[in-house]
Amino acid sequence: MNERIFNSLYRIRRVEEEIARIYPTDKIKSPVHLSIGQEWIAVGVCEALQPDDTVFGSYRSHAYYLAKGGDLKKMFAELYGKATGCAKGKGGSMHLVDVAHGVMGASAVVGTTIPNAVGYAYAMKLQKSKNLVVSFFGDGATEEGVFHESLNFAALKELPVIFVCENNFYAIHTHISRRQKTPNVCDKAKSHGIEAEQIADGDTQRLYERVNAAADLMRTGRSGPQFFECLTYRWKEHVGPNEDFDLGYRSRQEASPWLERDALPRIECLLAPEVCRRVKTEVEEEISAAIRFAEESPYPAPEDLYKDVIGD
Amino acid sequence: MERTLSYIDAIREATDQEMARDGSVVIFGLDVDDPKAIQGTTRGLLDKYGPERVFGTPLSEDAMTGVAIGMALAGLRPIHVHIRMDFMLLAMNQLVNIAAKSRYMYGGQVHVPMVVRCMIGKSWGQGAQHSQGLQSLFMHIPGLKVVAPTNPYDAKGCLIQAIRDGDPVIYVEHRILHFQKGLVPESEYVVPAGKARVLAQGKDITLVGISYMVLECLSARDYLSSADIEAEVIDPVWLSPLDIDTVVKSARKTGRLCVVDNGWTACGVGAEIVSQVIERVQQDRHVAVQRLGYAPVTCPPTPVLEDLYYPNARTIASTAYDLVKGGKNAWLPAERKDLAEFEFRGPF
Numbered sequence: 293m294n295e296r297i298f299n300s301l302y303r304i305r306r307v308e309e310e311i312a313r314i315y316p317t318d319k320i321k322s323p324v325h326l327s328i329g330q331e332w333i334a335v336g337v338c339e340a341l342q343p344d345d346t347v348f349g350s351y352r353s354h355a356y357y358l359a360k361g362g363d364l365k366k367m368f369a370e371l372y373g374k375a376t377g378c379a380k381g382k383g384g385s386m387h388l389v390d391v392a393h394g395v396m397g398a399s400a401v402v403g404t405t406i407p408n409a410v411g412y413a414y415a416m417k418l419q420k421s422k423n424l425v426v427s428f429f430g431d432g433a434t435e436e437g438v439f440h441e442s443l444n445f446a447a448l449k450e451l452p453v454i455f456v457c458e459n460n461f462y463a464i465h466t467h468i469s470r471r472q473k474t475p476n477v478c479d480k481a482k483s484h485g486i487e488a489e490q491i492a493d494g495d496t497q498r499l500y501e502r503v504n505a506a507a508d509l510m511r512t513g514r515s516g517p518q519f520f521e522c523l524t525y526r527w528k529e530h531v532g533p534n535e536d537f538d539l540g541y542r543s544r545q546e547a548s549p550w551l552e553r554d555a556l557p558r559i560e561c562l563l564a565p566e567v568c569r570r571v572k573t574e575v576e577e578e579i580s581a582a583i584r585f586a587e588e589s590p591y592p593a594p595e596d597l598y599k600d601v602i603g604d
Numbered sequence: 605m606e607r608t609l610s611y612i613d614a615i616r617e618a619t620d621q622e623m624a625r626d627g628s629v630v631i632f633g634l635d636v637d638d639p640k641a642i643q644g645t646t647r648g649l650l651d652k653y654g655p656e657r658v659f660g661t662p663l664s665e666d667a668m669t670g671v672a673i674g675m676a677l678a679g680l681r682p683i684h685v686h687i688r689m690d691f692m693l694l695a696m697n698q699l700v701n702i703a704a705k706s707r708y709m710y711g712g713q714v715h716v717p718m719v720v721r722c723m724i725g726k727s728w729g730q731g732a733q734h735s736q737g738l739q740s741l742f743m744h745i746p747g748l749k750v751v752a753p754t755n756p757y758d759a760k761g762c763l764i765q766a767i768r769d770g771d772p773v774i775y776v777e778h779r780i781l782h783f784q785k786g787l788v789p790e791s792e793y794v795v796p797a798g799k800a801r802v803l804a805q806g807k808d809i810t811l812v813g814i815s816y817m818v819l820e821c822l823s824a825r826d827y828l829s830s831a832d833i834e835a836e837v838i839d840p841v842w843l844s845p846l847d848i849d850t851v852v853k854s855a856r857k858t859g860r861l862c863v864v865d866n867g868w869t870a871c872g873v874g875a876e877i878v879s880q881v882i883e884r885v886q887q888d889r890h891v892a893v894q895r896l897g898y899a900p901v902t903c904p905p906t907p908v909l910e911d912l913y914y915p916n917a918r919t920i921a922s923t924a925y926d927l928v929k930g931g932k933n934a935w936l937p938a939e940r941k942d943l944a945e946f947e948f949r950g951p952f
Contacts, residue, residue, distance in 0.1 A: 346678075348674075377711070378711065378713075379709060379710050379711035379713070380711035380712065381711075382708055382709055382710075382711050383709045383710055383711060387709045387710065389710040389711070389713055389714070390713075391710075391713045391714060396677055396714070397706065397709075397710055397714070399701065399702065401697060401701050404670070404697060404698070404701060404702060405670075405702075406667075406670070407666070407667040407668070407669070407670025407671050407673070407674065407698065408670050408671075408673050408674035408677065408702065409674060410667070410670070410671050410674060411670060411671035411672060411673060411674020411675040411676075411677075411678070411682075412674035412675070412677055412678045413674070414671060414674070414675055414680075415674070415675045415678030415679060415680045416678065418630070418656055418657070418680070419678075419679075437666060438664075438666045438667050438670060438697075441662065441664035441666055441667030441668075442664075442667045442670065442671075444662055444664065444667075445661070445662055445664060445667055445668070445671060448662065599712065600707050600708045600711065600712040601707070601708055601746050601747055602707070602746075602747060602749065602770075602771045602845075603707070603715055603769075603770035603771055
């Protein structure tokens with residue numbers, strides 16, 4: 293398990309570092325919201341999922357797309373706007389999708405996919421499926437009306453959905469304390485009758501274990517929805533490849549404890565050095581191949597503009 | 605065998621038959637399972653199909669629209685019901701940003717087969733927020749289909765088509781149309797998307813009615829015949845995709861086109877139809893055009909002002925007369941009892 297977690301964490305980190313490296317060349321024609329520093333949440337949650345489980349998310353979509361098994365080549369091709377992209381160049385970074393691997397899309401509008409995940413979970417229950425659904429969103433989404441409407445309905449119908457709040461404290465540049473009178477996210481879930489747990493220490497394995505236990509209860513019909521609030525920190529700017537401590541809305545000092553508890557070295561030190569070396573080599577090769585695939589792929593044809601608006 | 609049904613029963617029968625045929629069809633919305641059963645359109649469904657497939661919802665139009673989308677992504681065919689179209693304004697984010705766009709922005713990997721039923725109110729004090737005809741808002745959005753059936757036959761066939769359709773369909777009902785009766789086959793049938801109906805032939809002017817205004821246009825045609833004017837009346841049925849060919853053909857023949865919307869004229873269905881017709885015929889045919897619709901104000905509940913707010917058969921006939929004969933307000937027919945407004949009595 294630790295090797296799997298390290299592989300997934302390292303792969304996402306390196307993919308996003310490569311995106312940040314390539315971004316200034318303007319080959320990537322899509323605004324990127326990087327997850328660097330927050331990857332452990334997607335990894336801890338998705339490791340507890342089955343291939344047929346489904347995730348919905350937000351525009352900060354790279355980490356859970358990859359953690360759930362989304363195709364890396366198609367992801368890079370999508371960022372490049374190529375016809376071979378996961379959405380054929382029509383989605384971009386904010387709308388990554390890979391239905392075959394249970395990544396059911398993402399929205400640029402905060403909170404918007406939360407009810408979609410709930411509706412998907414309703415279908416799972418109606419169809420007597422053992423599969424469950426995860427809804428990823430940020431702290432900002434907990435201020436949207438649709439968040440509360442969705443939690444109420446999921447609780448009312450005891451649906452197999454796990455809500456995961458990636459609380460990085462900032463909605464773009466505004467701290468949660470300036471947006472919420474009572475910024476206790478778990479209390480909001482509990483007020484709707486949903487069990488909620490905060491993971492404050494950035495521990496990937498613990499998150500995996502807690503989600504795994506919750507998923508187990510859910511699959512056997514012993515539990516309705518569950519809620520996890522994961523405290524985390526966004527290392528980079530809201531959108532783009534750079535740091536943004538120069539803007540003055542947050543300090544490097546505030547960030548430093550989060551950087552020190554980075555999930556990647558915490559798990560790497562538990563593995564044998566040769567295992568880590570092998571994982572890193574494989575990941576680097578995969579990323580190089582994916583970038584090459586994106587660069588060599590064709591752009592969509594002009595007639596593709598009118599495809600997939602409505603069905604035939 | 606010929607059989608007469610009300611518009612309400614036609615909707616109920618279409619839903620019942622589709623739910624029996626396809627276990628993935630579910631229906632929900634405020635009050636869907638209550639004793640009044642959405643004017644009777646959902647009556648009996650709860651007993652037959654159970655509370656998992658037929659249920660009333662929390663007052664959460666936004667989330668429940670998103671829930672419908674999630675269901676559709678998972679292979680269900682949800683029908684979401686709003687007893688007033690005005691309430692859909694709470695659901696615009698889900699409808700416009702997700703339902704309409706998913707097929708395209710996910711590169712064809714998914715589609716969203718869902719139906720949103722909604723009702724427009726009129727008269728008996730419906731007022732500002734129970735009367736809006738917002739169909740043009742939805743016509744504006746690529747990826748949404750919009751249908752506004754005006755008789756029981758189309759109510760059934762269009763609903764079955766909408767349920768089986770692979771895309772989100774906004775199904776626009778009008779509260780007054782609910783009381784229409786007409787021939788409805790017992791068997792299942794579809795009224796395919798994108799085909800208009802010519803309801804009455806005429807050589808002098810083309811009247812296009814939207815939703816309930818089809819009825820007023822048909823009455824206007826009777827008024828006009830007393831002035832020796834023959835009006836052709838078209839019901840587009842589907843507003844998106846829109847069968848503009850049928851309207852163009854008629855307008856080319858009559859040289860005069862009046863579109864009567866059950867909504868405001870600015871950026872409305874009339875503006876769209878008139879523009880498309882002119883774009884098509886302007887090289888070789890002059891067509892005189894006119895839009896009619898709600899007065900550009902908020903709907904007042906008091907009957908004295910409300911009468912002035914809506915087009916009716918007589919004002920439509922008067923407008924048509926001017927287009928045919930020239931002049932302005934040259935003629936207003938005396939009211940005929942047999943063509944009086946389709947009265948609606950409250951409370952709902």
